[in-house]
Amino acid sequence: MxxxxxxxxxxxxxxxxxxxxxxxxxxxxxxxxxxxxxxxxxxxxxxxxxxxxxSRWEYYGQTSTEPFFYHPSSAMFRLKRVERGERDPLLEVCQLQTGDSFLDCTLGYASDSLVAAFAVGESGCITGCEANPVLAFILHEAFQKGRTEYIDFQAYMNKIQVVSTDAVSYLKTLADESVDVIYMDPMFETSITESVNISPLRSLGVQDALTIEWVNEAKRVAKKRVVLKAQFRSPWFEQFGFHQIIRPNTKFHYGFIEKSCTQ
The missing domain is CATH 3.40.50 (Rossmann fold)
Structure with a gap:
């Protein structure tokens, strides 16, 4: 476009x-x-x-009814909870530790990456892939140059390095077992009507379905775990060998592949 x-x-x-x-x-x-x-x-x-x-960038898609601009979405209240010592389902399934590296294959609003940045601490590393170069530009400007009105968690935002490419292409450039946890959330598999806050992103983002190549590259590069977030009825958990974590009364479930189990 x-x-x-x-x-x-x-x-x-x-x-x-x-x-x-x-x-x-x-x-x-x-x-x-x-x-x-x-x-x-x-x-x-x-x-x-x-x-x-x-103070910010706004991106108006021809098919969108409202602009995309950076905001941390659910990360705002999630970070406040984890800072108080409360649980977060993503952190539980990723089992991130201080100093870990985390690759977010589907960066979006980077809500999950912000929460991961808390978990890995100052010595950890967060990288996020965004295939749409304009979205990647907006995210980089927000995280590294402060061009956003949401600065409460600037220290976490500064930790996220944005890579302007699709996940599979980026994974192919990485060495075996070079990232502790690799995370993927292909949000376009099933539309969830309650997720109105991501509608501008949905119209502008690159819509990639999960593939065996993507999963295999993630398994090769991961040192500890590959983690998937998908709609609770998604066939991807079984199709690609993820251990699905059942979360009652939630529309999304997490699944993981333990790297030690794939060797």
Whole structure:
């Protein structure tokens, strides 16, 4: 899908420079706003629109009813709970320890990666794959340059290194047993109507189904575990050999492959 870069409705020299720099970095056309609405720009250029505002980036897809901008989604209340010593299902299945490395194959809003950043501590390492280069750009700007209004957990955000590629391609570049825990959450398998907060991401994200190549590469690279999150009726748990953890009254379950069990 074609994308153009522009400024907010009332541009300043600062937002113009931001937009022009982003256009150059992403190899996308910069378009002067000229008091046009985003809808007018979408229709005229038949494209998605990346908007530089004063404090954040907004990404308007042609098929989306609202823009994507970075926010930590469920991580806000999850982090507050784990900081108080309460349990988190993801951390329980991943069994992360201080100093571990964690690869999030499906970064999205990075909610799970933020929680993982708490678990691995200062000496740990968090990497996330985002196949859509514009989404990857927005996430990097939020995490590494503070271009977000959500700064309560900036220390955790700073730990996340965003890789602008699909998960399988990135896994192929990694050595055997070089990442402690590899996590995948292909959210597009089944639409959950309650997840309205991810609707802009759903329309803009790259929709990849889980494949045997993906699972095999993850098993090769993982040192400890490969973890899957999927709809509770998903055939992927059995199909790819994940031990499914039944969570009563929840629409999503976790599954894991213990690396020691695959050797």
């Amino acid at each position: 074609k994308t153009i870069v522009t400024t907010a409705g009332r541009p300043t020299d600062f937002t113009k420079q931001l937009a022009k720099t982003a256009a150059l970095q992403l190899d996308l056309p910069y378009i002067d706003r000229q008091k046009r609405t985003v809808t007018q720009l979408q229709q005229y250029y038949q494209s998605d629109v990346l908007v530089a505002s004063k």
